[in-house]
Amino acid sequence: MKLKFKTQAYQTAAIQAVVDCFKGQPPASSEAISYRIDPGQSKAQTDSLFSDAGFKNADLLLSDSTLLDNIQQVQRQQNLTVSDALAKTKIARVNLDVEMETGTGKTYCYIKTIFELNKLYGWSKFIIVVPSIAIREGVAKSLQITADHFLESYHKRVRFFIYNSKELHHLESFSSDAGINVMVINVQAFNATGKDNRRIYDVLDDFQSRRPIDVISANRPILILDEPQKMEGAATLKSLEEFKALMVLRYSATHKTTHNKIHRLDALDAYNQKLVKKIAVRGISVKGLTGTAGYLYLQSIEIFSKKPPEARVEFEQKLAGGSIKRVVRKLGKGDNLFELSNELDQYRDGFVVADINANTDTLSFTNGVELNVGDATGDVTEAVLRRIQIREAIKAHFDKEQVLFQQGVKVLTLFFIDEVAKYRDYASADEKGEYARVFEEEYLLYLNEVLDQDETPYIKYLKGISADKTHSGYFSIDKKSKRLADPKVAARGENAGLSDDVDAYDLILKDKERLLSLSEPVRFIFSHSALREGWDNPNVFVICALKHSDNTISRRQEVGRGLRLSVNQSGDRMDHPATVHDVNVLTVVASESYKDFVAALQKDISESLSARPRVADETYFTGKVLKTETGDIEVTPQLAKQIYKYLLKHDYTDSADHITEAYHEAKKDGELATLPPELAPHAEQVFKLIDSVFSESQLPEIGDDRKPKKNPLNANFDKQEFKELWNRINRKAAYSVDFDSDELVRKAVKELDTSLRVTPLQYTIQRGEQADTVTYDGIKAGNAFELKVTETEANRASIHSAVKYDLIGKLAEGTQLTRRTVTDILKGINAVVFAQFKTNPESFIAEAIRLINEQKATVIIEHLAYDPVEDKFDLDIFTAGQSKQDFSNAVKTPKHHIYDFVLPDSGSKPERDFAVALESSAEVVVYAKLPRGFLIPTPVGDYNPDWAISFKEGAVKHIYFVAETKGSMSSMDLREIERTKIKCARKFFDEMNRRFALENVKYDVVDSFGKLMEVVK
Structure with missing residues (x-):
């Protein structure tokens, strides 16, 4: 498989932010950047092997004031805190921070930024500095796999290499080549105490008696720091000064030290924009039962449309020979554990199932004992806990795989362990460690349940994979014995707990694409926790840490390995806005309770958002920018006051000017109070600005993965009226523009x-005079020029x-x-x-x-036109994507809807009210909340209408209607892209009605059932 890359608006914004900071910098010509490379002492060897000509980065000609103006303009465009000065450091004059959440493609962004800086300004020498071997190898892999993609856009390739003090010939090419050159280097190569790692500062005989750092710094490289928060030690910062960088670009999800921040895409932005996977958790809570050592584990509660719910429980059972084993059974109301266990005394007193509550996910016994899903009680040892985790990971894997297989998405499950012997035990005859053995036992048990279904392509796929071939271990390899081995791990510093094993990371990266293929049987991966940063495979859907928790790994780091959006068998990202969080859900199987894990994860996320403003006062809103279709509008003090008074009046802020939960609840329900007239034309932008002020209510919801309720189709789906409605709207078309x-x-x-309107270029005039002596660090350097005056002027004619x-x-x-x-x-x-x-x-x-x-x-x-095509939608779009659905705002619908429940989008109150009205209407025969797979193509993206409805008119005649529900009918309250899609949908249905000799299907936008009936009648 070959991964595909495409232009993403959010990535383009990050790239443009950097590029715009240098507006006015003239493109460099080759003459301006050529120089003579230091030939060293071995002249004969130099003449025979190397070129004297070098090409360095052109100087940054913009004045400090122009640079600051550019940076401030970029910050205002994104409503970031506006810097009051250039953040100069001893490393470089310009230091820009780009904040991007893990999994959103920051490596792709800075590689593309390299191409853009070269294209616009001619800069060609870049050094990517990374804190660890894992990140270094990942960056090199990214440069490799994106090469063809960028070649198509820029008609150039990057020449890149990993710095190695024993392969210094690369530095000659780095200096002498006029194209785009990138060196990837980890801090240990210039900041460790080992002899080999300090060679970069030594005069080397095998490098023509030169210091490598001098050859590097002569290029005035642009430094790109990946995860700079891990490189803030005094020694590292001092070493970075030696590179004599033209500028420093810092990319991270969690900046500790801030400079001039020019872009922000934090955890909240990434989740809200659906750029990363949604997170779900399967927690395991260990607690004791008073007066008994009886073991119980409530795995899940399963609901059905035609029978009462059942509880999936593990308990102990006595065998014929008197031994005891643990079994998993489904229990119903009235089942007696004493009988099912073959009369084990520990279950004698009142362990009869009294109630199974699918709403609260609890199992109650007649003796008063109550378990929540994920609770384990009684004799829960370390081994028992790990077995439960492995079982839960397997079940989560199958739950996802059954849904995603038909979409061509390979599901991977990643187990992190703390020692190889748990997976590969070379003292055992079959060399299987404890975890490998437990995995195969639990896998076969659950596989047999799954295989007890009708024969489908998915079932055939499972039958073709043996249990011992579907899991594999990725560890370090001992070079002498060729056996898997525990890696060497850094004991101190920012990389404590991580390995520097290049071979192990190389194996992970080489198998990256292969593991994504359904033809590859490996679906479950065991890896050492020290190698965790090497795993950035987009199709990791389940993560399970089979190790003792420690304080060196935050919950956010733990989930970070699986946040990237998945790809299908063609290498395409599964990022369609309508279904992205149906497909992309990462399940974390934790060794602690769901509540504890989520609380810790939410705390980590909240702390990572510390740079966000927390106070919504007039000062914050003043000077911010509202982006409108007619141009940007600056929030004046008067408008800021209006926003502040609006929030205060409706209790959307508290006494400390923090945004309240009431605001977020009202927004979620579509019940926000009307803005005052001065703000109403810019409602969307005003609310976006308010949302930029952080409150705990904004934190992403992290669901319990054991609660995937089903929403089954009912008898209404088989009604003749719905079949006729579906036949009329089940049309596909291609659009054209002439x-x-x-x-x-x-x-x-x-x-x-x-x-x-164009801003004139500015240029700098510097005036000086010759001085007798100039001193550098106390050393007289002879005659030179002393700068006296610097002026910045605008030029109406081209200065280049x-x-x-x-x-x-x-x-x-x-x-x-x-x-x-x-x-x-x-x-x-x-x-x-x-x-x-x-x-x-x-x-x-x-x-x-x-x-x-x-x-x-x-x-x-x-000039848009639609032409019907023969293809139609399959009926399976009504059942696909039901693995994760939000039932918190569901409407029970046994009367007219084709499903048992209507699930409003994002808890929308207008949609919920609309569904309730449809259910109670005598005119409605049948209706459907259209599935997200029902899409109409438009030039601005696919469009998914909300409802399809069949109305009764007279004894036999029916009216067929497709409706879009919006909280407001005002066109000013709709985004431009929504208005455009609605216009396209009107053209689509008009054309379908014209082309087919059937009763017309009406389409319109309504804000209530009353408005719908006005349109229908």
Whole structure:
């Protein structure tokens, strides 16, 4: 399998944030950056092997004030805290922080940023500094697998290598090559005390009597620090000064020391934007039963549509020979454990099932003993706890796999252990360790239950995999015995508990793509916890730590190995907005109670959001930016006061100006109080700004993984009226756009003349005079020039006219229009507007692309056409994706709905009220909350309507209706993308009605059942 990469808006935003900090920096020419590489002492060898010519990064020509202005503008665009000064350090003049949550692709982002900085400014020498071997190997793998992807976009490849003090010839190529060059280096290579690791500072005979660090620093490299919080020791920071960096870009999910932060995508942003997996937990709570040593473990409660719920319980049972074993059985109300255990005395007194409550997930006995799902009681040893964890991981794996197999998604389960002997015991005849043996026993037990189903492709898949082939161990390998071995682990520092075993990480990374294939039988992976950072496989869906918990690993680190969104068999990310969190759910099998694990994880997440503002007062809102379709609006003190008074009036803030839970509940239910008139036109942006103020109520919900309630189809699904409704709406189509280029040209010219405004370039004038002596660190350096005056001026003419721009080509590339159409647009615009190109070409190109694309989108929708295709939706879209559903706001619907429950989107109160009204209506025959797999293609993304309804009109006639429910009918309250999708849906249904000789299907947007009935009648 080959992983695929695509342009993601959230990643583009992170890249653009860095690029925009250097607006006005002229592109470098090869003449400006060439220099003579230090040839060293061995001249003959140098002449025969190496080139004298080197190419370094061009100097950063922008003044401090211009850089700060650029940085502040980037920060305002994202409503980040605005820096009051450049965060200069001894390492570099410019230090930018980019915050990105684990699993969102920060490595991809900084690799693409390298390409963009090279494309726009000509910088070509980069050093990626990492804190550990695991991250180093992962970065190298990312550079390798993204090479073809970036070649398509930039028509260039990165030349990269991992720094090795014994392979210094790479440094010569790094310096002499004019293309994009990247060196990956871990801090131990320049900051450890070992002799080999300090060679970077030594004058080396095998390097022409030069110091490697001098050859590196001559390139004025751009440093990219991956996980900088792990590299903040005094020695490390001092060593980084030696690189003489042009600038430092720092990428992390958890910055400890902040500089100029220019981008934020924190844990809350990543979850809300559905960029990472949703987290679920299976906790195990060990507690004692008074007066008995009887062992019990309540694994789950299962519900059914046609019979009472059952409890899946493990208990002890006496065998014929008198020995005792533990068995798992399903219990129903009235079952007696004393009888089922073959009369074990420990279950004699009142262990008869009194109640099984599927709502509270509790099992009650007649003696008053009550267990919650995940509770283990009685004789729970370490071995018993680990067996329960392994069993739960296997069950979680199968639960996910049965759903995802038909979507072509391979499910991987990752076990972390603390010693190899638990998995591979070379003293045993079969070499199976305790965990491997337990795994196979529990796997076969559960597999037999799964196989007791109708023959399907999934069942055939399972039958083709043997238990001993479906798990494998990834550990260090002893070079002498060739056996698996415990890795060497760092005892101190930021990397305490991690291994530096390159071979083990190499094995993990080499098998990354292979493990994603359904043809590979390995689905369960055992690995040493010291290798955890090497695992970034996107299809890890279950994580189980079979080890003693310690304080060196936070809960957030534990789940971090499985946060990446999964891929299917084609290498495509499963990131469709409508279904992303149905597919991508990471289950953590914890060795503590669900409540304790979640509390600790929520605490970790909350602490990671410490940089977020916590107070919603006038000061915070003043100066922030509201992004609107017509441009950015700065929040004035008057508007800030209006926002503050609105929150205060409706008790959305408390006495300390913290956002209250009442605000978040009202927003979730669609019942937020109406904004005052001054703010109403910008409602979405105002609420987004309020949401940027952190409160505990915003923390992601972390579900109990044992509660996957089912929502079965009922008899309404088989009604003739629903079949007729489904036959009318079950249409697929392809869209096309056939518009007149002249129309686009006219609209684009008008918009450019009206809105295109370019900021002039600034440049720096420095004046100085010769001084007699200049001193560096107390040493006289001879005659030099002393800087006296620095001035910054704006220039209305191009200050780098020697650089040639392919203006038409750039605009054609950015707008995906032909060069002829772009030429016609440029010919049509006002000469004064066009003249701005000379003052700042980069700004002119960027703004022109944005404005033309806006007009292009308008024209596309106006000229959109749908053509039916023969393909239709399969009925299985009504049953797919039911592994994780939120029943907290469900409406019981036995009357008209095709499912037993309506599950409103995100707990939406308008949708819930709508469903209740549909159930009580005499005019409604049958209706469906359309599944997320029912999609209409549009140029701005797939669209999933809310409802399909069949109304009765007279004795035989029916009206068929597709409805979209919104909390407000005002177009101002809808996002532009929503309005566009609704326009497309109208065209889709109009075309389907026209093409097919059937009773028309009506489509409209309503905010209530009353409004729906007005439209229908």
